[in-house]
Amino acid sequence: MKQEDVVKALQHDHAAELKKAAERLKGTARHTRIMPSPVLSEATGHEILLKPENLQVTGSFKIRGAYNKIASLSEEELAKGIVTASAGNHAQGVAYAARERHAKATIVMPESTPPLKVDATKSYGANVVLHGNLFDDAAEYASELSQRDGLVYVHPFDDYEVLCGQGTIGLEILEDVPNVTDVVVPLGGGGLGAGVALAIKTFKPEVRVIGATPEGSPAFKNSFAAGTVVPADKVVTSAEGVAVGHPGDLTFAILNEYLDDLITVSERDINEMILLMMEKHKLVVEAAGAVSLAALEHLSLRSRVFAQAKGKHVIVPIISGGNIDTVTIGAVIQKGMIARxxxxxxxxxxxxxxxxxxxxxxxxxxxxxxxxxxxxxxxxxxxxxxxxxxxxxxxxxxxxxxxxxxxxxxxxxxxxxxxxx
Structure with a gap:
């Protein structure tokens, strides 16, 4: 995103835009119910309340941002058709929203995308194109299609309407858990993190927002250290939903200002949490969705702001999605059982x-x-x-x-x- 577009987006009335997004999503996105986690509360010594977006329409939070963006488009823009790039969850969100608004959608997905997500995207009526190894390859090709065919490009995270849609999760947390002290959110391209941070800091700035990312996806960690967006040289993680090499310019600007801390987690941490969620909560959670859960055990040790805040915390980790194919989940379960x-x-x-x-x-x-x-x-x-x-x-x-x-x-x-x- 161009710098002038970033500045323009930051000048919006965030409170008004977030409320508008919440209104647009009524009847489309579910208000997912908070779930207490006794097992994680006992393990951490704090009150852990899950925000299960894996139970959302299409199995992921992505429907929120995709629908809010597409609902903001004019009839003329919708008639041109929509194109986007995604590793899976945003693809399903855009395909679903496009079908609801009677618009044609082309989705470019990395060739490594699990078949479950490809088939689910096709089931909503979208045209799926497989291209490249990583999300960034798919995004570049989607941008080319947008310019060549005059399609409206719906960016999966670096877009103000998209991140405001994701920010409705933050509004729901503040409504359902008025005593919340910390919100933990997984970071890939930053749309979910930026949207939630924007909502939390707009309406209740004393609540801490902590990002979580896999060790093998270092783009945000490197970017925060440098003070500017720094693409990762290599991304290696099973959590394809957060396997992004280049953070968004707008999402980085928001997170650089509002994010309180960042925790990195290992692949073993992620696998163990997928297994724990199945055993203890009967929840199917994809690897990206388990990243925020995996960060919980490290908060007291690694999080500077968390350690400084005394007393018992009320922590809400966001489970971002549950779209995981059976082959992958079988391997993850085995790895998790070996690790434990x-x-x-x-x-x-x-x-x-x-x-x-x-x-x-x-x-x-x-x-x-x-x-x-x-x-x-x-x-x-x-x-x-x-x-x-x-x-x-x-x-x-x-x-x-x-x-x-x-x-x-x-x-x-x-x-x-x-x-x-």
Whole structure:
């Protein structure tokens, strides 16, 4: 966005525009209900109240900004058609909103976009074009289509009407949780963060807004350090919804002024939170949606402003979406269980004589380790002429202490297990 456009946007009457967005979204976007999280409250020592935008129409907060933007367009603009770029959630929001306003929509998505999100976007009647490896590649091509074909480009985050639509989440939080002290929001391109920060700081500036981003998506962290927008050299994260290499100029300007702190989280943190949400809250959360949850355990240690604020906090992390395909969620669950010591894989060499497998099985049964998979392979033994066989075993365990007990029991029985993961 050009600097003069950024300045112009910042001069709007933010309170009036946010309220206008809320009015436009009535009957379209859900007012998602706050959900208490006893498990996260106990883990952090603070009151944690979830804002589940994964339960929103189209499964993501993106419908808010997309619909607010498209609702602001004139009939003449709608007749030209709409184009946008997205890794998935904004695509569905634009496709849904365009269908509601009877406008044609072309969505450019990275080739790495999960099939679930591609198919969901097509189901709303949009024309989907797959292009490039990252969002930034898709955005560049969408901009080219806009200029070539005269289409109205709806930017997924660097647009004032879009971020005001996202800001209605902040308005709902202030309405539903009047004693809120902290709001945690995931950052990708910055539309959600900027919109929520704008709403919170406009109506209740004492509430802290804390951003969360994956370690592998460093654009905002680098930009805040530099004091200007700095594109990331590389983006590597499973959270494709926040895998953005170039933050928005407008979103950066707003966040640079209003964001109180930034927390970075690991891929392991993200995977563990996806698993925890499924087990404890029965919620399906995509990786980007789990980023704000993953930041919670780090607030007291890493967040400067959080540590300075004394007393018990009332924290609202925003779960931005739940659009995750079954293949990905299966892999994430497995990774999360491994990280928490719920699954362990080991190998052990056994004499190639009858009864050895039974002995291992008995040790595992006595240790209450549930066998998930066995791989009995003569060709993996250390020597082909030693009359030994390699046994690979995957077991379900109850945590790191239980894993230690299982390995100790195997060694006590005369085996030499080598833990793989």
């Amino acid at each position: 010591g719920r699954i362990m894989n080991f190998e052990v060499e056994l004499p190639d004589t009858p009864g050895q497998l039974v002995k291992v099985a008995q040790v595992l049964a006595d240790a209450r380790a549930n066998v998930i998979e066995l791989n009995h392979d003569q060709f993996k033994a250390s020597g082909h002429y030693t009359d030994s066989v390699s046994l690979g075993v995957t077991v379900e365990t109850n945590g790191p202490d239980h894993i230690a007990q299982v390995l100790k029991a195997l060694k006590a029985a005369g085996f030499d297990p080598k833990r793989i993961y």
